[in-house]
Each structure stands twice: as C-alpha cells, then as structure tokens.
Amino acid sequence: MNQLARLRTFMSEAPWHLWTSQLFAVLNIELKKNLLRRRSVWLYLVALAPVAPIGVHALLSPGGLHCNVEEDTHIMAAVFQFYLHSGLFFGCMGLFTWLFRGEIVEKSLHYYFLSPIRREVLVVGKFLAGLVTSVLFFGASVFLSFVISYGHSGAAGRAFVFGGPGLGHLAGYMGTTVLACLGYGAVFLALSLIAKNPILPAILVLLWETFHAVFPAMLRKLSITFYLKQLTPVILPPDGLMALFTVVAEPVSPWIAVPGLLMLSLAVLVFAAYRIRTMEISYLAD
C-alpha cells in the first residue's frame, strides 16, 4: 500500500514535460547517427537481402509466366521465415548492441551520463531510435519484397492482394517485422549493457531461439521466436534436420502472442534500465 502511494506520488510529480523533450532530443541525435553515418551501409545491405532473391525470381518469371500465386506465396513465406531468423536477427543485433557499445568504443558515453537526463530515459530514447531505424529498414525491405513478389504476377497477383488474403498477409508480415525488431531490439540492447563483447551472448540467444521448441512450454514462452511464429501469416512446416528437433507446439492466439511479446520486451527493457543505473564509465577496462 505504501509502495502504491509512493508510485502514485512519483507519477504525479514526475517532470514528464522535461522527459518528453529529452526523449525527442535523444531520438534526434541517435536517428542521425543510425541513418546517416557511413557505418550504417551494412544495415542497408542486410535490409535489402530478401529483396534480392525475390527480385531474381520476379525477373526469371515476368508476368508470372513460370509460376503461380500459390508458389509466390510459398516463396515469400520461406524468404521471410529465413530472413526473420537470419538477416533481421543479425541486423537487430548489430544495430541495438551498438547503441551503447558504440558510445563506449568511441568514448563518448560520458557526455550522456553528464547531462541532466535520467539514465532510464536514455535507455528508452536509444531503444526507440533503434526501433524506428530497424522498422524503417526492415519494414521497407519486407514491404518491397511483398510488392515485387505479387507485383510480377500481374492480374492474378493483384487479385490475390486486393481481392483475397493478400493485404492480411502484408499486415501479418509487417506486424511480425515490427514485433521482431521490438523483441530482438530489447534483448540485444540489454545484452550490450551486460557483456563487454555481446557476440558470445548473442550466439547463445541465436541457439536458444533456434532450439527453444524442444524445451517445456513454460520456457518456450521466453523466446521471441515462439511469439513471432504464431503471428507469421503463412507458416511453413519445418523440414530436413530441423524437423527432427522441432516439437509441434500448440498454436497460440495473436491476442496472447502480441501482449506476450510486448510483456517480454518490456521486462527486458526494465532490466536494462535497472542495469544502467549502476553503470560506471571506465573506457580503459573496455
């Protein structure tokens, strides 16, 4: 009861106006860094990765000459599924871990720490900047892949998109992309505040995300992929070696999957905000 009263007092007395303007200032600074720097070229390339195979397929089959919409749907789903676990995963890893590690490597984090800005606000600001950047890059890439995938099929493609389930698929792909950026982003941002070199923990996350399906139901809920799978519009059954490791999970409704992922991301961000409060600047040790 006492804590509830304290929380209520904090919420009513907090300088929300200052925090909002500081949040926008951080967003402004970070977005310039993320979008305009030469170092971001790799991000543009990773984002374009799914467009290439779909583009090649479209070129080889102009006007849907050698394929049909069903086949295009299968290709789009396969490329997206692969992209979700590779390009998007590593793209988010590079982007979100660099938000803080980059500042430490360049020895400029102390400028933020010496500003009258709460470190928790800084975490949220940097995370939002990473989220906007990743959604912009990867969302545009998925959208472009979708347009090429069904655009080259001519009338059949248009009918699928505007008269069939196409727009629903597009919304599903875009929503999944946003949620993937959100989930992976939160995890990698938190990892960058724990480990000096986040590559090793990132590999552990990759293994966890790949093999989470063989674990009990409770543990599976701690995986980003677990929620994303439920939201992908076209689910391809696992084949080959992966099929051996995969446990067919009970489908979860989007009404559980979306809040579940949001809750997981929020929990990871709260941990990151807690972690940064006691962070010290010692560039030499890094």
Next chain:
Amino acid sequence: MKTGGEIVFNNVSKFYGEVLGVNRVHLSLPPGITSLVGPNGSGKTTLMNLMTGLVRPTQGTISVLGMTPDQPEEFFRYVGYCTQFDSFPKGVTGYEFIYQSLTLRGLAGAEAHRLTMEAIERVNLVEAAHRKVAGYSKGMRQRMRLAQSIAHHPTVLVLDEPLNGLDPMARAESIALFEALGKDGMHVVISSHVLHEVDRISDQVVLMSYGYVIAEGQIHGVRSEVKEHPMQILIRCDRPSALASRLFSQNHVVEAKLNIDGRGLLVRTEAAEDFYLLLNRIVVEEKLVLEAVAPADSDVNSVYQYLIGGGGGTV
C-alpha cells in the same frame, strides 16, 4: 544560480577490483578554485569521476551543494565536468556538439543556440564552430570541451587537466577564465600537472598520493604544517650581513645564506611566526631599509616536493 554549500566527501573509498582508486577521503571544498595535485595514478581523476557520478564509491558518500548524481535533472543543472577523454561523438561540428548537449537539458532551439554561441565565443572558437571536430587541433578540441562544460552556466565546474595541449596564449586565456569563474563564487575544481600555473590561481589545494589525500587547505597553511622542512624566507635589505648576525643567535633559525649581490639573505627557520616578529624588532633596532620579504618555498611546487617528492614543475 545555486550558490553556497560545499562539495563534501565523507569517508569515500573506491576500489577497481583489487586496485585502489582512492581511500578514506574526507574532504570539504568551499567555493573558489581548488586544485587537485598529485602524480599519475594518485586518484585525482577518480575523485572527479566520483564527484560527478561517472563512477560509484565502494564506500562512503559524496554530496555536491547538497545534491547527488542520483538526481541527474537537478545535479547536472549545476555541475559541469570537462573530462580528460579527448573524444567526441562521431561526425559532429563544434557547434553541434554543444547544441546537442544543451537540447538534452530540455532547452528550446533559440535558447540552446544563444548559449551555444556564447560558450563558443568564450573560448574564442567562433570561426571554427561549424567545422567538424575531427579536423580540430588538440588545443581546439580541449577548448571546445571546456565550452561544452560551461555552456549551461554551472555553479560547480570540474576540470580534469584542462591545460593539456593548449598553447601558451590559450593557457593564459583559460587560466584567466578560471580565475573569473572562481571570483564569481563558483566552485572550480582543477587537476593539473602544471603546478606553477595552478599555484597562481588556486584558493586551496588538495595534495594526493597513491589514492590518499595527504594535505589540503590554503597552500600557505599546508606549507606551515610541513615541520620537517624549515621554511625558507628571502629578505632583501641594505645590510643583510648585519641582519644575518642578529638572526644566528636564535634557535629557530637553521640557516642564513647571503645572496651573491650582497643585498639579499635567504633564511631557513623552523618557526616562521616567531621569525617575522623578530625581523620586525631587528629592522627597527638596526634601522635597516627593507626592500622585500617573501616566502621562498610555500608554493604548490615546493610543498608538493616536500610531501610527495618527484620532479616538481611537471609531475
């Protein structure tokens, strides 16, 4: 502007793993210019980082004008810190560097612009303001970082080696700036290796060695505490030999050395206060014509050498 109050270290220790940063520091710094003096690794930067929350104390508490870095919105409105990290966010111009730091304070565009230009003018970098920092000389970068730390008009200014890399002209300008800020009632805490320069402007000094504060206070007060080294006083008068013969009869006068020009006398005494009283009496009795009386070894450099040892001028 928040004035009054002190910077207080209460039994502060900081360990980096098993390595000692500072140990059991009790300090109370009043307004004015305070110099932290000590060799590399003595804990000066650690003390400054502790003061500003860049590192956390292993033990003890620190408060700056009654505030702690745990309330950054309040604390950093009044505190500016120019660290010794010669680094900037990538790709920024000098103007952007300061402007961005002011927007983080929640300042609106026009006000942030005004304060940015004011700070840049104060360090004489207006012409270079819109050039990329990466193309600046070391001295220009140093001045731009100084400008960033004073742009918001802090009450407490912490400067870690602020004279490093500056040419003599820029040094003189920076020292004049620090003096002006100190006279305005600000707390200016400076660490520097250039002892004769900080000596001239410091109101008080903190001498550090191996993580310990070994002396603090006004430099002349610190000097009088160093009992094992008799104080040296230089007297210029018309008959120094007559003065020397009177002084030799006193127990506290250890040595009296005539200057080669025949008009000066260097006296070493273990009781400076007694010596000055005696000198007054002798001058009257012997009808000496005094030109000057000045302590010869109560500057930071001498005190530093007595307490810590080492090379002096540049440590």
